[in-house]
Amino acid sequence: MSRDRLVVGRNVRKVDGVKLVTGGAAFTDDVQIPGMLYGKILPSPHAHARIRRIDTRKAKALAGVHAVLTYKDVPRVPHTTAGQAWPEPSPYDTYLLDSKVRFVGDRVAAVAAESRAIAERALALIEVDYEILPAVLDMEQAMAPGAAVIHDEPDSTKIYDREHNIAGYILREIGNVEQGFADSDYIVEREFRTQRQQHCPIEPHITISWLDTDGRLVIRTSTQVPYHSRRQVAMILQIPVSRVHVIKPRIGGGFGGKQEMLLEDICGALTLATRRPVKIEFTREEEFYMARSRHPQRLRMKMGVTRDGIVLASQLTVLATTGAYGSHSTTVQGNTGSKVLPLYRAPNMRFECHVVYTNNPVAGAFRGYGCPQGFFAQETLVDEIACELGMDPLEFHRKNVIRLGDTDHLSAQLGEGKEGLPRLVRSCGLPQCMERAARAIGWAQKRKSLPNGHSHLRRGVGMACTMQGSGIAGVDWASAFLKMNEDGSFYLQVGASDVGGGADTVLAQIAAETLGVTLDKIIITSGDTDITPFDVGAYASSTTIISGGAVKKAAGKVRAQVLDLASKMLDAPVDKLDCGNNEVFTTCVCRKAVSMTDLAMQAMYKEKLQIMDGASHFNTDSPPPFCATFAEVEVDTETGQVRVVHLATAVDPGTAINPMQAEGQVEGAVAQGLGYALTEELVLDAAGRPVNANFLDYKMFAAEDMPKLTTILVETDEPLGPYGAKSISEVPINGPAPAIANAIFHAVGVRIRKLPIRPEDVLRALGAKRAANLEEEALLTP
Amino acid sequence: MFGSRGVFAMKTMELHLTVNGQSLNWSIAPGELLLDVLRRQGYFGVKRGCEKGECGACAVLVDGKPINSCLMFAAQAEGRHVLTIEGVAIDGKLDPVQEAFLDHGAVQCGFCTPGMVISAKALLDRRPDPTEDEVREALAGHLCRCTGYLKPVEAVLAAASKRKNRARRVKPLTEVSR
Ligand code: FES
Ligand code: FES
Numbered sequence: 001m002s003r004d005r006l007v008v009g010r011n012v013r014k015v016d017g018v019k020l021v022t023g024g025a026a027f028t029d030d031v032q033i034p035g036m037l038y039g040k041i042l043p044s045p046h047a048h049a050r051i052r053r054i055d056t057r058k059a060k061a062l063a064g065v066h067a068v069l070t071y072k073d074v075p076r077v078p079h080t081t082a083g084q085a086w087p088e089p090s091p092y093d094t095y096l097l098d099s100k101v102r103f104v105g106d107r108v109a110a111v112a113a114e115s116r117a118i119a120e121r122a123l124a125l126i127e128v129d130y131e132i133l134p135a136v137l138d139m140e141q142a143m144a145p146g147a148a149v150i151h152d153e154p155d156s157t158k159i160y161d162r163e164h165n166i167a168g169y170i171l172r173e174i175g176n177v178e179q180g181f182a183d184s185d186y187i188v189e190r191e192f193r194t195q196r197q198q199h200c201p202i203e204p205h206i207t208i209s210w211l212d213t214d215g216r217l218v219i220r221t222s223t224q225v226p227y228h229s230r231r232q233v234a235m236i237l238q239i240p241v242s243r244v245h246v247i248k249p250r251i252g253g254g255f256g257g258k259q260e261m262l263l264e265d266i267c268g269a270l271t272l273a274t275r276r277p278v279k280i281e282f283t284r285e286e287e288f289y290m291a292r293s294r295h296p297q298r299l300r301m302k303m304g305v306t307r308d309g310i311v312l313a314s315q316l317t318v319l320a321t322t323g324a325y326g327s328h329s330t331t332v333q334g335n336t337g338s339k340v341l342p343l344y345r346a347p348n349m350r351f352e353c354h355v356v357y358t359n360n361p362v363a364g365a366f367r368g369y370g371c372p373q374g375f376f377a378q379e380t381l382v383d384e385i386a387c388e389l390g391m392d393p394l395e396f397h398r399k400n401v402i403r404l405g406d407t408d409h410l411s412a413q414l415g416e417g418k419e420g421l422p423r424l425v426r427s428c429g430l431p432q433c434m435e436r437a438a439r440a441i442g443w444a445q446k447r448k449s450l451p452n453g454h455s456h457l458r459r460g461v462g463m464a465c466t467m468q469g470s471g472i473a474g475v476d477w478a479s480a481f482l483k484m485n486e487d488g489s490f491y492l493q494v495g496a497s498d499v500g501g502g503a504d505t506v507l508a509q510i511a512a513e514t515l516g517v518t519l520d521k522i523i524i525t526s527g528d529t530d531i532t533p534f535d536v537g538a539y540a541s542s543t544t545i546i547s548g549g550a551v552k553k554a555a556g557k558v559r560a561q562v563l564d565l566a567s568k569m570l571d572a573p574v575d576k577l578d579c580g581n582n583e584v585f586t587t588c589v590c591r592k593a594v595s596m597t598d599l600a601m602q603a604m605y606k607e608k609l610q611i612m613d614g615a616s617h618f619n620t621d622s623p624p625p626f627c628a629t630f631a632e633v634e635v636d637t638e639t640g641q642v643r644v645v646h647l648a649t650a651v652d653p654g655t656a657i658n659p660m661q662a663e664g665q666v667e668g669a670v671a672q673g674l675g676y677a678l679t680e681e682l683v684l685d686a687a688g689r690p691v692n693a694n695f696l697d698y699k700m701f702a703a704e705d706m707p708k709l710t711t712i713l714v715e716t717d718e719p720l721g722p723y724g725a726k727s728i729s730e731v732p733i734n735g736p737a738p739a740i741a742n743a744i745f746h747a748v749g750v751r752i753r754k755l756p757i758r759p760e761d762v763l764r765a766l767g768a769k770r771a772a773n774l775e776e777e778a779l780l781t782p
Numbered sequence: 783m784f785g786s787r788g789v790f791a792m793k794t795m796e797l798h799l800t801v802n803g804q805s806l807n808w809s810i811a812p813g814e815l816l817l818d819v820l821r822r823q824g825y826f827g828v829k830r831g832c833e834k835g836e837c838g839a840c841a842v843l844v845d846g847k848p849i850n851s852c853l854m855f856a857a858q859a860e861g862r863h864v865l866t867i868e869g870v871a872i873d874g875k876l877d878p879v880q881e882a883f884l885d886h887g888a889v890q891c892g893f894c895t896p897g898m899v900i901s902a903k904a905l906l907d908r909r910p911d912p913t914e915d916e917v918r919e920a921l922a923g924h925l926c927r928c929t930g931y932l933k934p935v936e937a938v939l940a941a942a943s944k945r946k947n948r949a950r951r952v953k954p955l956t957e958v959s960r
Contacts, residue, residue, distance in 0.1 A: 013884045020892030021880040021899060023827015023867030030826035200927050202831045202839055202893045252829075252893030253927045284832040500891025500928055660887035660933075667930030668890060695836035695925060703921040703931040711932075 006580060008513040008723045011660035015505045015524060016250065016498070026250035028206045028222045029281065036208070037066055037112040039270045039280035040119035042126055043290060044101035044108050047135035047359035047688035048148060051099045051128060056109065059125040064114035067273040068122065071097040074269055077236045078156050082327040082364065083225030083259040085475050085536050091167055091326035093156040096236055096265055101130075102150055102324035103359050104688045105290040112270040112278050135359040136165060137688050139296070139321035142356035150324060150357040159326065165357040167322050168330030172337065172413040173350040180313025180348030184304025188385050192301065192377040193754040195681040197294040199366060200700055203252020204287040207263040209270075210277035212245070217268050220247045224258040224499050225537035226527045232261045233268050244268075248527030254499035255672070256365035257292050259539045260327060288693035292364030293682060295320045295332050295355075299377040303346075309391050311400045313348040314341050316374065320355045323362040329355040332363070332370040338414035339624075340374030342423070343467055344382075344400045349410055359688055365539060367669065368733045371468060372676060376755060379464035379738030384751060392447060393742065394438055397465050402624075404428040411473075411622070421473040421620055427726065429652030429714035430465065433628035438463070440648035440710045441630040447746070456637045459645070460747025463630045466734035469622035470654075470718075470727035471542030477618035478547040479533035480554040482511065484611035486604055488582060488596030489521040490558070495535025496547035497527040501729055502661040503543045507551045509657050510722050514555035515562070516579025517596060533614060541625070541727035544657060546617060548722040553615035561611045562596075565603055569594050623718050625726045626652040629670075629735025633743040637766055640759030642678060642744060647736060648710035654718035654726030663711045666732045670709060671701050673736030678756050799859045801825070802869025810856045816842070816849075819856040820866060827867035827896040831925070838924035841897035842866045848901045850923075867896035870903060879903050882941035883934065890928035898924045902938040911942055 019026050056068040074097050080090035097107055109126050113119040134148040141147055142165040151162045160166045181187055207221040217239065223229050226246040234241040251258065263280045270278040282290060297320040304313040318336055322329035337351030386396035402408065404425055412422035438444070441461055450459045481493040492511050498504040508522040515521075525531055535547055559579065566584035567574045570592045578587050585593035603609045632646040649666050656662040679699040683691045692698045717724035741752050750765035797808045797819075810819050817840045820828045828851055831839030835853040842851050843865040870877045879902045882888070889895050898921055905912055905920040912920070917938045921931065 011887070014887075014889055016892075017884045017889050018876070020889050020895055021867075021876065021883050022871050023825075023896045025824075025826040027826070027829075027893065029821075029830070032822075032824070200925075201891070202837060202925060202927055203829070203891070204831070251891060253891045255927065281830075284834065284836075500893070502890065664887045664890055664929055664933055667932045668928045669930075671930035672927070694834060695832055696834075700925060700927070701930075702923075702925060703918045703935065706918075706931050709930065709932050 036277040049130040053129040055127040064118040083228040167326035175348030177350040189302035199257030201253030204282040206281035251499040294366040295363040318353040335370030336374035342408035383742040427716040430626040433650035437650035462742025464738035468731040478535040480550040481614035497538040550617035552722040557613035631739035640763030644707040650712035653728035655724035669732040677737035816851040882937040886937040888933040888937035
């Protein structure tokens with residue numbers, strides 16, 4: 001690089017920021033389309049039932065109702081709602097509408113009416129006679145002999161073992177785990193449980209569809225995956241892809257919940273049935289149980305170490321439920337192994353997982369994608385081992401974690417639903433992450449002595465290390481297109497989907513840096529299947545590295561065209577030219593220059609040349625971002641209440657293209673991780689009905705609840721990323737739960753191995769510990 | 783399971799109110815929520831996040847006080863002054879709170895932002911020099927799933943010091959901007 005970076009690495013404002021702070025019409029719902037109908041879905045009240053008879057006559061007769069659809073009215077096309085690259089590794093076990101319902105909230109019918117009130121009335125008028133079937137609500141029972149079969153329909157495909165409700169199964173081993181355990185001096189095995197967490201984007205899922213004047217189906221929707229949605233909707237509605245146009249406006253948060261084709265198909269079907277614009281939006285309550293959640297898991301983890309604390313073998317056995325449909329089932333759970341175990345350099349690893357169907361709300365992609373569960377188990381177990389060995393957990397991590405130059409072979413075995421590719425660590429800031437976060441929390445002093453005295457409020461500190469990926473190796477790809485305008489600005493088109501994380505800004509920064517222009521010279525359009533080139537979408541921490549890679553390539557090509565013309569205009573060889581600050585200049589002493597504006601005018605009106613180009617990009621490796629999370633907690637031994645006092649997170653994202661935005665990603669992930677650790681769980685009753693589908697009873701962290709946060713970016717230079725960037729949005733969500741659990745142990749000496757850690761869990765554990773101590777004392781007193 | 787937005791056999795009534803300084807006459811149904819009416823009238827910055835008063839995305843100022851517009855009947859706004867996010871910037875000039883939200887990275891998806899900005903503005907109008915705790919209390923009714931609240935809190939504190947003309951910035955910012 002011949003000069004310092006001018007745009008990359010700077011805290012620039014979000015390119016879409018002004019319209020967001022002024023309340024501009026930017027989101028899916030911020031349009032008024034004349035003649036728009038209101039769509040509504042009738043949710044199943046039963047966890048498992050067959051529709052014996054469904055009568056829609058009364059609903060249809062209601063004034064203002066334009067369509068009522070049941071399974072009899074729509075094509076039956078097995079598919080997955082998972083927004084994944086084709087062919088999706090998730091089972092094709094879902095139907096637009098079906099004669100069977102498989103969870104409370106499953107689609108029974110859909111209506112389109114002139115108002116929401118009429119649509120709601122119409123739903124109440126649909127008469128359904130259900131044959132109620134035995135339901136499988138407990139994942140432990142799903143594979144048991146005699147359990148009801150949830151997917152008994154013959155046309156679903158890619159289900160691992162439908163007779164036993166197994167959506168997917170994974171078994172992978174590297175080295176020889178039995179031998180590894182035999183060679184170990186010390187082996188610990190524990191069981192962990194994690195809960196059903198909800199994404200809770202503040203904007204619930206919403207889709208508006210209509211037919212344009214050419215009769216094409218336009219779908220304006222709150223999605224992370226416009227291209228996958230287009231392909232899936234076309235397949236489900238049996239129309240050509242070319243007849244579907246998906247528009248992703250600004251999105252009010254996704255977090256994986258919108259990596260899902262969730263309303264687009266049914267909304268489109270209502271538009272096709274009525275030839276009218278239709279809007280369907282989830283209410284907050286519907287968002288809680290009719291959208292998606294994080295997969296609940298039961299994890300058994302076993303680790304063998306030598307006397308001096310070197311990990312020789314690790315084994316993770318998982319039972320997870322995907323709920324009624326297998327969206328992201330094997331891929332999320334695959335990550336629980338492939339992204340988690342290789343954090344340690346153990347030569348022997350084994351990962352086994354059953355993902356089962358239950359008649360519960362459907363799980364899917366959720367920030368972290370299987371890693372929060374796995375790291376909760378692994379990092380809590382490692383803490384226990386270190387403590388048992390009398391070793392500082394920080395020292396244990398220093399000794400064992402993956403490092404620069406290492407290859408992670410488990411990833412080679414476990415790809416996106418198939419064999420993957422080995423991961424080579426080409427950049428690694430994990431040691432600095434650990435040291436800096438440890439210093440921020442005051443680890444060295446606080447591990448030794450905390451001023452706890454005899455108070456019932458006891459402090460403790462704990463830590464966890466985590467990693468993730470940056471895009472799916474060999475699967476994720478993206479493209480970008482750039483053209484120059486007469487004023488020397490550039491129009492950037494990307495299929496990438498900014499869902500609020502600031503991707504548009506980061507991509508514009510990469511383009512501006514490469515072209516040597518200021519950020520205001522980049523105009524970006526993203527996520528519109530008619531206008532922008534293909535991109536798999538916003539998931540797997542891929543946008544900065546993969547879409548950013550495409551932008552950098554495209555900008556590089558356009559830059560070459562700019563330099564070619566400048567070379568003519570300045571009469572200087574291309575290798576003596578550079579661009580910056582909206583001009584092209586010679587790098588020799590003569591210092592001649594031409595502004596981008598003059599150059600653009602020359603190109604367009606003299607040369608008759610549109611400066612423009614595009615590029616596609618993918619990687620065959622998924623460079624891991626690293627993270628160290630340190631927590632200080634205060635536990636009230638009388639109430640069991642855990643208060644997080646301070647949470648320090650240090651992340652290695654490669655280069656932070658926009659450090660301020662990168663910090664924001666960390667802080668947002670941490671807030672979700674805190675909820676995962678302590679408060680968030682969608683609770684179902686004995687019939688599979690949600691009991692806390694609202695923001696009062698489902699407790700997310702609010703501004704007042706947050707602990708002190710310290711965010712540290714440890715930048716490294718990743719050879720595979722644009723300007724050295726990897727990713728950041730997911731990895732920090734993994735650490736809070738184990739770091740907090742470990743801090744609780746440090747504070748009060750009890751291990752909590754389930755999430756969320758509620759006061760009653762802590763109290764019970766403290767009670768059990770007290771009872772055990774008393775018993776011991778009784779045995780010792782003569 | 784469903785909201786009680788009984789706009790069914792619709793009788794209309796007249797509503798006279800002031801929105802962002804403009805005196806208006808609207809025809810509404812008696813049971814309609816202020817949120818629905820404002821959005822229908824094109825005030826899209828008023829967001830629908832829960833319709834139950836639990837998220838704060840729909841907040842507006844009514845006679846200077848932050849109110850969740852999903853909890854108020856439009857009819858109750860008769861004769862009152864409503865300020866929505868659209869009225870916060872004056873003649874295209876952003877309020878210091880809005881500027882600070884941009885400079886501090888306090889906006890991610892932006893769906894909670896209008897509500898937060900409205901409440902922050904009301905706070906600063908009332909207490910020009912709030913403590914961090916007061917800021918957190920003022921934002922407590924606004925759920926944000928993206929930011930972890932740190933940057934919004936920093937932004938409000940920075941806006942406060944800026945409004946008081948203390949040139950001090952909470953964080954140095956580089957000058958590359960749109
Ligand atoms: S929409 Fe009014 S508080 Fe949530
Ligand atoms: S910025 Fe997305 S909800 Fe607050």
